Amino acid sequence: MRIDVITIFPGYLAPLREALLGRAIAAGLVDLDVHDLRDWTHDVHQAVDDAPYGGGPGMVMRPQVWGEALDAVLARDARTPRIVVPTPAGRPFTQATAQEWAGAERLLFACGRYEGIDQRVVDDARGRGLPVDEVSIGDYVLVGGEAAVLVMVEAVVRLLPGVLGNPASAEQDSFSDGLLEGPAYTRPETWRGLAVPEVLRSGNHAAIARWRRDRALERTAQRRPDLLAALPERALDKADRAF
């Protein structure tokens, strides 16, 4: 997978070259290029923003600069990317989104700042037949798109074959079966007077699986009843319903 990121703060994306993601890049599973949007300005001030038409707070990012940057970065590779534009007004980014994008050959993230990017940049890209996803990572307000890109790239790249040491981790992700995962434990058996649940030390794999499922149902009901309500009928078996 090739990943391009366009931003006015390239340094913000440095963590993408650390740890698991850094190893995925080193292993050739991911090609990452981070581009400074100001490279496509032509004025001495390298201006990337201007006042919003119609008034209102803040500034809006100029379409000309973004158009030139996108055209140039798109041309760097023959593969057509999904263009991803983080925005507070976007569709929710979910595990399903990450799974969908994990199948893409190329992703191109456009990081806005200020009050966002002139809408015509997205409209022009879509008008040229390019897939553009305007997405939000959550119902809170950030200062720009870079933090969202760090989140989304990590969620996607971890799903790529060969990235996670134990592929079962991704298969047993929270949300992958529609439920939150339950509590996890490791040694010692007792720590500060708190013991590991006995069933986990029983060796009875059926009982362990049932216990884990019950804890996942319990936690989901307590913390995310919306996820439970969204489960399809077939997702809960008889034992689940008895819980």
Ligand SMILES: N#Cc1c(-c2ccc3ccn(Cc4ccc(CN5CCOCC5)cc4)c3c2)n[nH]c1N
């Ligand atoms: N993903 C994601 C995000 C983002 C995100 C993503 C990208 C950009 C680019 C600029 N910003 C700042 C910004 C803040 C607020 C607003 C709304 N304005 C409307 C008019 O009144 C003032 C406020 C717009 C832009 C961004 C924020 N925030 N939260 C998420 N989950």
